[in-house]
Amino acid sequence: MLSGKQKRFLRSEAHSIKPIFQVGKAGVNHNLIKQTEDALEARELIKISILQNCAEDKHEAARKISEASHSEVVQVIGSTIILYKESLENKNIQLPI
Numbered sequence: 001m002l003s004g005k006q007k008r009f010l011r012s013e014a015h016s017i018k019p020i021f022q023v024g025k026a027g028v029n030h031n032l033i034k035q036t037e038d039a040l041e042a043r044e045l046i047k048i049s050i051l052q053n054c055a056e057d058k059h060e061a062a063r064k065i066s067e068a069s070h071s072e073v074v075q076v077i078g079s080t081i082i083l084y085k086e087s088l089e090n091k092n093i094q095l096p097i
Contacts, residue, residue: 002095014045019046019049021036025053047081065083
C-alpha cells in the first residue's frame with residue numbers, strides 16, 4: 001500500500017510520461033492485462049488512457065487492471081489511470097519513506 005507522500009512523488013514522476021495503453025469498447029481483457037504486467041516490469045510506472053467508447057467506469061477499469069496485474073493505482077484523473085508496481089529486475093524508482 002502506498003502512502004500519500006509516495007503517491008504524490010509518483011504523480012510528479014508520471015507527469016511527463018505519455019499513456020502507453022488504451023482501454024476501448026472491448027474493456028479490460030486478458031491481453032491488456034498481460035501487456036500491462038510486462039510494461040510494469042520494464043518501467044514500474046505507466047499511464048493508461050480510457051477512451052470515450054469504453055463501456056466500463058474508469059474507476060472500475062482501474063481496479064480490475066490493478067488487481068489482475070498486482071499493481072497499485074496511483075491516481076485516476078480525467079480519462080487517465082496511473083499505475084505503479086515495483087520491478088523485480090529493473091528497479092529505477094526510489095520511493096520516499
